[in-house]
Amino acid sequence: MLGRAIREQPRIFAVAVTGSVLFGLMVIASAYVVGGVVGKVVVPAIARGSVAGGTLALAAAALFGISVLRVVGIFGRRLGAGYMQYRLQAAYRRRVTRRYLDLPLAWHHRNATGTLLSNANSDVEAAWYPIAPLPFAVGTLVMLVGAVVSLFLTDWALALVGLAVFPALFALNVVYSRRMAPRQARAQRLRAEVSGIAHESFDGALVVKTMGREAQETERFGARAGELRDALIAVGRLRGVFDPMLETLPSLGTLAVLVVGAVRLRQGAITVTELVSVAFLFTVLAFPVRAIGWVLAELPRSVAGWDRVRRVLDATGEMPYGQTTLDPATPAPATLAFHDVHFGYEPAEAHLPGTEVLGEVTFTVPAGRTVALVGPTGAGKSTIASLAVRLVDPRAGTVTLDGVDVRELTAASLASTVALVAQVPFVFDDTVRANIALDRPGIGDEEVWAALRLAEADGFVAALPDGLDTMVGERGTSLSGGQRQRLTLARALAGRPRLLVLDDATSAVDPRVEAAILAGLRAPADRPSSGPERRQAAPASILVVAYRRATIALADEVIYVEHGRVIARGRHTELLAAVPGYADLVTAYEQAEQEREQTRPYEEVTPLTSGLEVEVDR
């Protein structure tokens, strides 16, 4: 992984490493210069009792010069390392998010939103986190080797002190990181759990409040927060043990140098200059060696992050688009056909593993017709809608548009032919205009307004403070559910699709408004009162998932599905007469009302009871 980083950003890495090595060498040099200044300038001058101006100036210049070079080193290292880290992060964020855009929806279904978010965010960050200190580590290594070599060149006895202290410091660091890693991991896990409880509890705040369970929820949260506290204290205690030790060790080294140095001085093996140099060297080396420990401590987190990033980058199962385009010279409604379509979610998806969701689904939406898809909750209606616009591919069978398998169509051609309005409206954190036009060519303000009018959304958009330029906020939170639905409807209409798929897309719209929208959609051309803009959306075929009778009534044909199978198809009145399941579903309210009607007489003759008991006990 580190190798990959170097390969991807070789030049900037070279800059960083050069800077770091320069810095390391200058640290060693500074020790010897300080030693030299003390031994060659300070001691003689004080002994002589007079100042040699030239030498002194030279010494000062040397000390300052080394500082300047160190600054150059720091600049190169930190700038290079930082840029490298940020570039890699950006590059991998781009790659990961590209994969998100390329991978099929089925893959998205298998992965939780939160996971995908952290893959692109914190995992990428963690993966490249050790990159920044890497040049620093390289420089420190060079510095250590340089220091030991210079120690041997100075005096073998002092070198042995160094050989004892620095490896010990390094070993202590490694032990520290090793023991810290599991504690940190535990704290991290508990942090996530605490956050999970807070998320859930605040999401359900209304339930907590209305049932008066604040104290119990606080207890639940407090218990986990307490565990986190204990974990953090454990981390802190370990830190308390090792941090002071790591700091004291080089100091002890310096003291050892003093004793050994004094002995060697007496033996005449070294000079005062060399003694001071070595003592100084120990002082300045301590910090970088400690810093290496911080890098080591981050490695496990980084590896885990990298593994998760790789999982996204290596994910397979693209849904390639074909080469065929389907753009007739004059826009005419498209024909949609399902031929013996089977569909099942892959194991590990949020649904039951491997279960067949759809089987033997065959039907046609003829050009210019409106077909209603009716069935109980969970019958597979939304899946059919997704297949129609190729959000997913069937396990077997084909879905065709104007006779062409949707898998053979180019992405652009598919998108311009069909439009899906989903059950749950999705709105981008952008302006109203951008949400409707989506930067698609040929959709100017005029087209946007036309689409808004058709979706009965022009009124509220015109009333917004900045009209089309109003920002709708994160997930459209500033709009009501019905307004969001109408906005997404307008988005679909603005593209003037030749096939419109509505997946229960008007459920949050007021009944009267819904009726107006549907009427406008269904027969724009035969409404004499409608202006020319009304006709802009026509002509299109419509596949509409519906429960409401009003919606169904507008359809030319109804397809009734149950448990992923087409049970019946035909006109509404035919199905009502012939298919009991359909009749039960569509007339549920009437039936319930009839039951109530039957209970009314009792209620009226026994006015003393509230009537509830009678009704329920029926």
Added chain:
Amino acid sequence: MSARSAAERSPAVANERPVSTDERTESTWRTLRRGLALSPELKTGLAGTIGLALVYMVGRVAVPVAVQRGIDHGIVGGLNLDVVTLTVIATAAVLVVTTTCGYLMMRRLFTVSETALAGVRTRAFRHVHDLSMLHQQSERRGSLVSRVTSDVDQITQFLQWGGVILIVNLGQLVVTTVVMLAYSWQLTLVVLAAFAPAVLVIRLLQRRLAGAYGLVRQRMGTLLGTIGESVVGAPVIRAYGIAGRTARRLDAAIEGQRQAQQKAIRISIIGSSVGELAAGLALAGVVVVGVNLGVDRTLSIGQLTAFLFLVTLFIQPVQIATEVLNEAQNAIAGWRRVLDVLDVAPDVADPGRQGRELPPGPLDIRFAGVTFAYPGGPPVLHDVTLEIPAKSRVAVVGETGSGKTTFAKLLTRLMDPTEGEVLLSGVSLRQVRFDSLRSRVVMVPQDGFLFDATVGENVRFARPELTDAQLTAAFSELGLADWLDGLPAGLDTPVGERGEALSVGERQLVALARAYVADPDLLVLDEATSAVDPATEVRLQRTLDAVTRGRTTLAIAHRLSTAQAADEVIVVDRGRIVQRGPHEELLRDPDSVYALLYASWLEQTR
């Protein structure tokens, strides 16, 4: 010098809030004072901890002092090994003591601070629940969560890493200065003079750095938002073939964030470079002035050498301060946000012990001249006076925005009326203790929110003492025994995050069962069945009949089938009650609001 600079650590717990001006209006000291006032336990044994820290810092200057003593008395002017050895042994002993003190100091600090912060965290959590629903909803949910998570995490992370460094280094600065002064005030002046311009420059940079990191956080927020959109909006992106547009938006956000990070690190590097140059300047100055002082015999060789060591001890804190101070600002900003949440007085408060209990038995409802307006908005209810007898079932209908859900919120005291009073069996809701209110009045909110637990655990949410047998019996009473039997593991079936393993209709069944076992005397239903098929809805309706039997019930009806089943319908239009009476009676006037609503409903369902 710092390999772990703040820029390189870039916010792992990304703070989605951009730096707003209000974050800077309060001074750091004021925040600290508020924080300490709220967590007095932070001060426990503080004097002892500071004492230990001071001893620990002495260890930092022990070596230069030893070097000075060793050189002056044992090396220069006659080698004396015994003096050197003695000095070294004494210093080593001092180091053992200071190291131990360091350990004790950190141990105390971490124990006290983590305990205090865990308390703050839990208190803030409770406080968020105590805030009124209006307040909870006016904040973005994510930002409330980060008050008790990332904001507190930021403080603990800072205390564990930067905090100790800051304390130790500030102490080091002080102790070093004292030792330097003891050796030579002239050289100390030289060092301070060399650092003074650096400190000024760093202070200036500090401000720019704070701004730069603010920008990093802001861009990070944008980036997270954009990534989130591309993940959550994946079906739309595919269906409309706008992967190209999305990729461009992503790239812009990624690049924007990178630019901000690079800007921040550039400023940060300039800061440490200035510190480094100052150190070089100080070293050179010390040598030049020191040699002259040495020649005048005011300074020994050992003292001068020790000074050279002390200068490096002086530079470290100055450099680290640039990085750590920035983290400190982040931590303080986090603390301030937590304190700000705790400072919000709940506008719908529990009267507590002074409060009254609701009288036993079925509850009747009285609205006396109730007006309600959302803060800063026009009234949504105008002077409503209404009486609902105990045990009756009432449906409130009206178009979206008519004010009908306001009834439910006032009745459960999620909000207080702007004017007038809501009374239950003659007791004003404002006087009712929350524990009494919540056990007697239960609301089933629009979305049947379930916790990530089993069906059984969700149902016994309000009554944890109920046994499985009692729960099963409750399901049977509701006519839901078949449904329960059909679940893979019955009561032990996990419902998934927010209950998403169940269908929307099933979630509502569980929410109704939860309300049923809570056994309230007044049930408020805010139904939302728009995503449920009619057959399921009718089934829910039957369950409801069972749940509401014998209780006072107020149902906010979005579908008129509910209204038809009620004893009485209250029709709300533009914040006023325009009609009330049984369904049939209300239909008699074909031009009435209710008749029009019903006609529209029939048009849809027939």
